[in-house]
Amino acid sequence: MTSFHTSADRDAALRALDAVIDPRTGQGLATAGLVQGLVIREGRAGFMLEVPAADAAAYAPVRAEAEAVLAGLPGVERAQVVLTASAPEGVTRQRKGARVSEDPKAALKPRKEVTRPAHVKRVIAVASGKGGVGKSTVSVNLACAFAGLGLRVGLLDADVYGPSAPRMMGVDGEPVFVDGKLQPLTAHGVVLMSIGFLVDEGAPMIWRGPMASSAVRQMVNDVRWGTEAEPLDLLVIDMPPGTGDIHLTLMENFAVDGVVIVSTPQEIALIDARRAAAMFRKTGATILGVIENMAFFADPSTGRPIPIFGTGGAKAEAAILGVPVLAEIPIEIALRQSGDDGKPLVATGSDSAAAKAFRAAAKALS
Ligand SMILES: Nc1ncnc2c1ncn2[C@@H]1O[C@H](COP(=O)(O)OP(=O)(O)O)[C@@H](O)[C@H]1O
Ligand SMILES: [Mg+2]
Known part of the structure; x- marks a missing residue:
């Protein structure tokens, strides 16, 4: 099987992914900047599709479509798109009100609305x-x-x-x-x-x-x-x-x-x-x-x-x-x-x- 890792192949993958439309912007996925961490190597292709948490469900079909597109490229035997929900503003960054000079860790507050993974006791x-x-x-x-x-x-x-x-x-x-x-x-x-x-x-x-x-x-x-x-x-x-x-x-x-x-x-x-x-x-x-x-x-x-x-x-x-x-x-x-x-x-x-x-x-x- 031919390996699939030249920059031409990358460009081809990005072009192909632009045929998949981002429902939020109406643009192709690559143009919309949604193709993150594209990896093409040894018959495998994949990337991370990072979308706002609230939209994650709406993007499930987009993920599937993007995988199908990658899998259809010459030399790709296995395609994988990982859908990840991006954090609401400020969750992983400094909290509001924290001064820049402050140690970010010192600005941590005790956990508030924390969630428990479903059906996990401890x-x-x-x-x-x-x-x-x-x-x-x-x-x-x-x-x-x-x-x-x-x-x-x-x-x-x-x-x-x-x-x-x-x-x-x-x-x-x-x-x-x-x-x-x-x-x-x-x-x-x-x-x-x-x-x-x-x-x-x-x-x-x-x-x-x-x-x-x-x-x-x-x-x-x-x-x-x-x-x-x-x-x-x-x-x-x-x-x-x-x-x-x-x-x-x-x-x-x-x-x-x-x-x-x-x-x-x-x-x-x-x-x-x-x-x-x-x-x-x-x-x-x-x-x-x-x-x-x-x-x-x-x-x-x-x-x-x-x-x-x-x-x-x-x-x-x-x-x-x-x-x-x-x-x-x-x-x-x-x-x-x-x-x-x-x-x-x-x-x-x-x-x-x-x-x-x-x-x-x-x-x-x-
Ligand atoms: N008690 C131990 N005796 C022998 N080898 C150990 C012991 N604890 C860890 N190792 C070895 O040390 C290396 C690092 O351990 P690892 O569990 O991966 O550390 P960490 O996850 O903290 O980076 C591994 O190769 C592991 O097998
Ligand atoms: Mg480890």
């Missing part, structure tokens, strides 16, 4: 101040441990700039729309949604902050997480690192019942974790506890813990925050391997110290 966000400390590892293993307790569990991979759930849960596939809602995929007894299922890897890298935020909003609102008959007991959100737009979008718009902070024992990670905890508290969220990841490495010959990243820090930190340490997860090669293999350690039935710690934390949180 939402727990897994967050950290820093990347690479093990949020995704903790999220997938906690989710599997909750499922092991007999709970109906969902996992939302909100790290749109670095989605991990598809790899760590060992799933790939295209979620389908049924009755206007996206069906999440299922793996290891957990239903999940990730931007990795919706667009090409790498595509979100070029998104502006509001686009990333609206993609996350869509993954909360437009996914059938539960049904009236089978509501979700718990939705675990694997957050991106830091304290950016996506965090504010989630915390200000959705009912997040609690936040679990992941940190390594390292001082630098702890400082970042403290910053993250402060931000979450400002939004009115409850910090449920700290999970210390990479707490130690058990010497293979003696079993003695070797504190590779230091020791005791997370405990002290939890004490300062006035929250419990929910788990101390050791460094385990099998844990890293399980993430790479798409079979979360907890789901393999492992009885390693890490697997046990995840199960105990899930029990404490359930």
Whole structure:
């Protein structure tokens, strides 16, 4: 199959998309500026169609038509248009009345009219101040441990700039729309949604902050997480690192019942974790506890813990925050391997110290 990625192909795609009329302006989609983040690569074509939240339903047929147009282009085997609702003015930006010189985070108000995803009883966000400390590892293993307790569990991979759930849960596939809602995929007894299922890897890298935020909003609102008959007991959100737009979008718009902070024992990670905890508290969220990841490495010959990243820090930190340490997860090669293999350690039935710690934390949180 010929690859399809020259600029001529891009121009052809944009021209073709102009044949689809934007109902709001009467212009073609490309001319109306509605073709965002167009990606054309290896037989796949797609873009984000960002429309005002109130108009989202009216654009569903436009989305379908645009997909059909892309799919009809030479060399395109698979087309995907992601419909995202843009935020009403000011939701992800500074609030009215905030002075420019003010720290935007200081202007945060406690959450007001927050919504709960339909048919979801409880939402727990897994967050950290820093990347690479093990949020995704903790999220997938906690989710599997909750499922092991007999709970109906969902996992939302909100790290749109670095989605991990598809790899760590060992799933790939295209979620389908049924009755206007996206069906999440299922793996290891957990239903999940990730931007990795919706667009090409790498595509979100070029998104502006509001686009990333609206993609996350869509993954909360437009996914059938539960049904009236089978509501979700718990939705675990694997957050991106830091304290950016996506965090504010989630915390200000959705009912997040609690936040679990992941940190390594390292001082630098702890400082970042403290910053993250402060931000979450400002939004009115409850910090449920700290999970210390990479707490130690058990010497293979003696079993003695070797504190590779230091020791005791997370405990002290939890004490300062006035929250419990929910788990101390050791460094385990099998844990890293399980993430790479798409079979979360907890789901393999492992009885390693890490697997046990995840199960105990899930029990404490359930
Ligand atoms: N306790 C652990 N033992 C061994 N490897 C780990 C552990 N926690 C995380 N890792 C590995 O470290 C890397 C980063 O973890 P990840 O969960 O992706 O972090 P984050 O989501 O915070 O960026 C991954 O390769 C993961 O498998
Ligand atoms: Mg991650």
